[in-house]
Amino acid sequence: MVFWIASSVVFVVGACIGSFLNVVVYRLPAGESLIYPSSHCPTCNSSLGPTENVPILGWLWLRGRCRHCQTAIAPRYPLVETATALLFWLVFACFQFSVYTLGYWVFSSWLVALALIDWDTMTLPGSLTRSGLILGLGFQMILGWLLDPSLGGVVQGFMTGTLGAVVGIWLLELPGTAVSLWLGKSAMGSGDPHLAAMVGAWLGWSGLVLTVFLSAFLGTAIVAVAMVLGQLQRGQRFPFGPFLALGGLISSLWGVPLWDWYLNQFLF
Template identity: 50%
Template structure:
């Protein structure tokens, strides 16, 4: 069963690679089929197997022998591992299927932002809408679909307000935009999927990771002080971590600071 889950995730990761490469370039996601990015040679069935196809080709096109980026099999393998992790945590459930889609979307948005410093509106809007559908279904499984929908809406609105507040304060402090508008839409999508509580955890973890990594890059001379850095990958990582462990972190926080009997 675990092998099937990994293979499914790797296959979804293969399509994620297509979206990451083609969507920013304005190309069709469906046509033409997968091909060498250098010579345009179409990949055969054996060459298009996730992870194994790249290994079989030894990282080079069979037609023009140009190197093929190892990021393709890495994305496929990471997606497969994400599917395994979610399945291990939530077993066969609506949460598992939902989080498979959610984490794949976060991975796609993170890499697009890393490559292009943009977060495409069609993807962030799709993230918000699909998150609201997911919350509605979760609410329907529980007590109330309306409550689930409202939780998703509140999470989305709070997410975009939170980033807008940071952008406003950053603009006042530094006299320029502190972050892009797409970051707010990404956090809104995370809020729609996870609800307001886990969205706040996602934003906090993303900001912490961004500060540590950005500060480290500046200290090592990898990044200039005025050089922009994409924040989307850190928000996406925060969202993924909150989806898997956020409920435990939130419960631990409440146990430490609000033990039973205090309120």
């Protein structure tokens, strides 16, 4: 009973965070304030009322249209809110009442925002990747202190996050530079290594390696399907950040059992 009551609260909190992430994704690339003005229709600038601003339900209440000008409101807004709510619940289901739950809620929020911004603009804002990296180092330091409540534990946690961040930078920077020189044009966005560094700070080098493998596999598979369906042309650019974010989410939730499965299957 306690779990399901907590799950309901987690779902509502996740939906509210998803609503704020919609604001971040829309305003941050445009250089607008995340606080002012309040949520409003981008067409007629009418402010949303209290009932209209309720995550998920507000869009349903308005039937997907602005109450004032009747302009259609993209269904992506409630979809992001619902997806974030489900993601928060999934993290809670995996880690229950622990520091991992709080930490990975923050981590997943950063990943969702970065993935959507990269999908929309083919850019990964440095303000998000840098702040996410700093938070990841802080998370590792907290984990280090919980394992060893001393200065040594904190330092060990900081080194774990730092090593993961460095591996993230070089794991994408070096191959990307080599391929770019070979092709004579940019093969990877400049923000992707910084996103990988952020993931490494949160998950350590082993989680980062798994993330890169998963993102490469998923990206290759999805791009191949898109090309077969005619949705993507050969040589056409596509954002890699969403695949890195998806790989990071999978690694944070199931990284340990995935590594155990791999080691049991291929090394032992």
